[in-house]
Amino acid sequence: MSATDPGAVLRKEDLHRSLADPVLDTMNFLNEVTHRYPGAISFAPGRPYDGFFETEDVFRHLRRYLDHLEENGASPADVRSALFQYGPTAGTIRELIADWLRRDESVDVPPESIVVTVGCQEAMFLAVRALVPGPDDVLLASSPCYVGITGAARLLDVELVAVDEGEQGFRCADLEAAILAERARGRRPRAFYVIPDHSNPSGSTMPLETRRELLDLAARQDIILLEDSPYRLVSPGEQLPTLKSLDRARRVVQLGSLSKTLFPGARVGYAIADQPVVDAAGRRTGLLADELAKIKSMITVNTSAVGQAVVAGMILAAGGRLSELNAGPAAYYGDAMRVTLEQLAAAFPREEREALGVRWNEPTGGFFLALTVPFRADNEALVRSAEEFGVIWTPMSYFYPQGGGDRALRLSVSYLTHAGIADGIGRLAAFVRAAAR
Structure with a gap:
């Protein structure tokens, strides 16, 4: 390669059109935010709890x-x-x-x-x-x-x-x-x-x-x-x-x-x-x-x-x-969901919740729940949440292939300890109040 020849340069428009689709960037963006703010509590990853794994197993x-x-x-x-x-x-x-x-x-x-x-x-x-x-x-x-x-x-x-x-x-x-x-x-x-x-x-x-x-x-x-x-x-x-x-x-x-x-x-x-x-x-x-x-x-x-x-x-x-084999993990994740719902109820008393327009569903299992908020829960809001309030979540808009979910976010309860959930919901509540002003 000569000094005047930079080698192969590929134009984005010459690659498969799916590579320009925002959906393919969503997980990379979440990972980037997580690495950029390592001190933030993350409700983003739908990962099993690390405490269940032993290397020797x-x-x-x-x-x-x-x-x-x-x-x-x-x-x-x-x-x-x-x-x-x-x-x-x-x-x-x-x-x-x-x-x-x-x-x-x-x-x-x-x-x-x-x-x-x-x-x-x-x-x-x-x-x-x-x-x-x-x-x-x-x-x-x-x-x-x-x-x-x-x-x-x-x-x-x-x-x-x-x-x-x-x-x-x-x-x-x-x-x-x-x-x-x-x-x-x-x-x-x-x-x-x-x-x-x-x-x-x-x-x-x-x-x-x-x-x-x-x-x-x-x-x-x-x-x-x-x-x-x-x-x-x-x-x-x-x-x-x-x-x-x-x-x-x-x-x-x-x-x-x-x-x-x-x-x-x-x-x-x-x-x-x-x-x-x-x-x-x-x-x-x-x-x-x-x-x-x-x-x-x-x-x-x-x-x-x-x-x-x-x-x-x-x-x-x-x-x-x-x-x-999964009886123990199932009980743990059930408790994690229960703790999350209890912390949300404590952080947003009913009168304030109704005034703000905040609401959430109450799943009976799994790793996730959805929280509706009174502002656009987009990438810009996510970065502010991580940077100023130390808490990370996932925009629900990522999961609507034909648009929607702009004022909602997904919380994953699986990866955190119960203490981490309590701390994280407190930080999230502070962010929601600030973003709603």
Whole structure:
């Protein structure tokens, strides 16, 4: 490279258009703010509490899985290969995941209908790519929604249509109206993405009656439901049935994550895709899971064998009942939500709350809740909150793919100690009062 030649310089407009989309910058911006103000208390990260992790557990669980392989007849060479070599694209621990789902979630599917993915994010990517093939096909999503599905749609050039939750939560009538409106425009609605349990970001949970109604709607309107429920087993109390456990017509593709229930560093998720696939002549060619595995083979090749091994050891150690393994964390997070709600009530007495126009929902589990405020809760407000008041949160506008949520913020209760929550809510209250002036 000469002094007069600066080398390759790429113009932003020559890169994929999704890279200019603000949604792809949201997490980077939050990370930047967090690093810029290390003394601030952060309600932003939806991360499990660090106190549940012990470094030595990784080796113990790995050993447990290797013992399992040997007990089932694997030779030393087989065990070595299982850890060090490329594995099957669809995953090496599908049987164990299927067994856990049957024991804990009443989901009875064959192992071959499961694809083990690099976190739930890859499962989303695979499902959207397979199910939404052309420019006239659309993906629908309950809004506000997790930014991961929005980002996947943008990167894949898939049109995402938001179905807004009302004050009382998601309504099937709104989804059906959106489906009919898209068809009237000459487009084909293919799938609907939803987090039925303690959703990210709003914390809402879909009632059982609505779940049944949604399954009926999916069959009537011929769409697939993409169910993402990572917070069920880390929430206190008895949980409602998953959409997949209620599914009798194979209308649900479940997108699963073991990040919250086991540990994020493993980067292990899964997709249950038991829908039969037929060719133009109507002959069955396999399952949707087989098609997802084809796509995966061109993206990540396979999910980390070591990550799968550690996860498998944890499942085995729990006797296939991750609900029991997560009983302690679920109680902790339930207490964290309770403490947060109590601190909000104490920081904003009812009369002041009503005068300011501040309100919040009261989720029964999960990591998140939404707080409505009397000002624009944007990036500028976030920086002021971190810099002047020492508290960080997430703008709810990040989670509205077609606009909205400008006067609301998301609080995550999972990562902080109870003392940290109390301190953080005090700081947040001071910021809200100052910003409302």
